[in-house]
Amino acid sequence: MALRVGVIGGGQLARMMIAPAVELGIDIRVLAEGEGMSAQLAATALGDYRDLDIVRAFARDVDVITFDHEHVPQAVLRALVAEGVAVHPGPDALQFAQDKLVMRARLTELGIPQPDWAAVANVDELQAFLDDHGGKGVVKTPRGGYDGKGVRVVRTAAEAADWLADLEGDALLVEELVSFTRELAQQIARRPSGQMVAYPVVETVQRDGVCAEVFAPAPGAGERLMRVAEAIGRQIAEGLGVTGMLAVELFETDDERILVNELAMRPHNSGHWSQDGAVTGQFEQHLRAVADLPLGDATPRAQWSVMVNILGGPAEGTFEDRFEAAMAEHPEAKIHTYGKSARPGRKVGHVNVSGNDLDDAVYTARAAAAHFA
Numbered sequence: 284m285a286l287r288v289g290v291i292g293g294g295q296l297a298r299m300m301i302a303p304a305v306e307l308g309i310d311i312r313v314l315a316e317g318e319g320m321s322a323q324l325a326a327t328a329l330g331d332y333r334d335l336d337i338v339r340a341f342a343r344d345v346d347v348i349t350f351d352h353e354h355v356p357q358a359v360l361r362a363l364v365a366e367g368v369a370v371h372p373g374p375d376a377l378q379f380a381q382d383k384l385v386m387r388a389r390l391t392e393l394g395i396p397q398p399d400w401a402a403v404a405n406v407d408e409l410q411a412f413l414d415d416h417g418g419k420g421v422v423k424t425p426r427g428g429y430d431g432k433g434v435r436v437v438r439t440a441a442e443a444a445d446w447l448a449d450l451e452g453d454a455l456l457v458e459e460l461v462s463f464t465r466e467l468a469q470q471i472a473r474r475p476s477g478q479m480v481a482y483p484v485v486e487t488v489q490r491d492g493v494c495a496e497v498f499a500p501a502p503g504a505g506e507r508l509m510r511v512a513e514a515i516g517r518q519i520a521e522g523l524g525v526t527g528m529l530a531v532e533l534f535e536t537d538d539e540r541i542l543v544n545e546l547a548m549r550p551h552n553s554g555h556w557s558q559d560g561a562v563t564g565q566f567e568q569h570l571r572a573v574a575d576l577p578l579g580d581a582t583p584r585a586q587w588s589v590m591v592n593i594l595g596g597p598a599e600g601t602f603e604d605r606f607e608a609a610m611a612e613h614p615e616a617k618i619h620t621y622g623k624s625a626r627p628g629r630k631v632g633h634v635n636v637s638g639n640d641l642d643d644a645v646y647t648a649r650a651a652a653a654h655f656a
């Protein structure tokens with residue numbers, strides 16, 4: 284019987300696992316939050332991923348559980364594991380992607396380079412940290428943030444007074460404001476049996492807190508940067524016991540240090556380029572890893588790959604018309620759509636272009652994506 288992989292969450296990451304699952308002969312099943320989600324094609328169950336009974340019923344018919352997002356509560360995950368369900372990544376690893384304070388504490392223990400940080404529970408503690416760090420800092424809600432929500436640059440503690448007032452005994456994370464020259468991401472795939480494969484480090488460009496473009500490999504990355512980023516990724520994957528795809532978001536600083544920003548334990552926007560630009564794309568790799576199958580080669584197929592996100596915008600005409608125009612004008616572009624309504628600012632697809640000239644690839648990917656703007 285085909286191996287059955289259950290994905291919790293019906294978003295675009297689950298959607299993009301469907302094609303590689305078919306190729307691998309994996310029976311992929313999705314627990315979607317509702318009707319009409321991106322991964323509807325593989326949705327075999329609908330319901331709330333926070334409800335143990337719903338998740339348990341879904342898990343009964345699969346061989347391994349994995350995720351489209353990191354929001355399934357620890358209590359639900361631990362109950363599944365206690366009942367003998369294979370969950371990858373497991374709750375012990377996933378907690379570090381669910382809570383930024385827990386992550387910072389663990390990375391400190393592992394000796395991984397990261398920004399100075401502290402847990403602060405009140406205005407005085409936050410102000411003391413800011414005073415020690417040049418009168419500025421980045422305050423983060425430890426849980427539930429994404430795409431820059433839950434991240435605020437502050438110069439006085441009063442600027443985070445509303446978040447501090449809502450804490451109810453918890454703490455906020457505050458970090459030094461890193462003066463970075465660019466942001467990078469390192470991806471690692473790791474199987475339960477321990478095999479790991481590293482992708483080349485990439486450069487990510489964010490706009491308004493949302494990933495806009497990715498260049499793979501990171502332009503100008505010398506051997507030292509590649510080696511350091513990969514070593515950090517491997518150390519985290521192993522140290523935290525990650526299974527499946529791990530993305531480590533990094534800052535590269537003026538003085539050539541590499542600092543860890545945050546972690547994602549699933550396929551990640553920074554790895555979309557690999558669908559078309561690497562021997563094994565991250566969605567196939569994630570499935571192989573969580574199913575404990577031999578991992579694929581992560582070597583790039585071309586010198587450069589560029590990914591440009593398509594955000595919903597005010598463009599005239601239907602999405603299908605724009606898609607057709609982009610395809611007609613840029614046959615070398617691989618355009619991926621998420622089957623979502625094109626609300627302004629929402630990620631609704633992306634374009635991948637690979638080639639031996641970085642400027643050409645950037646130009647084509649942007650031009651294809653511009654059809655949707």
Ligand code: ADP
Pocket residue numbers: 398421423428429430431432433434458459460461462466489492532544545
């Ligand atoms: P999210 O979970 O919403 O993705 P992140 O923690 O990745 O939030 O932060 C979002 C963005 O904010 C980062 O991509 C980076 O541009 C900026 N940022 C986050 N932390 C810092 C920091 N310590 N110093 C400078 N910029 C930061």
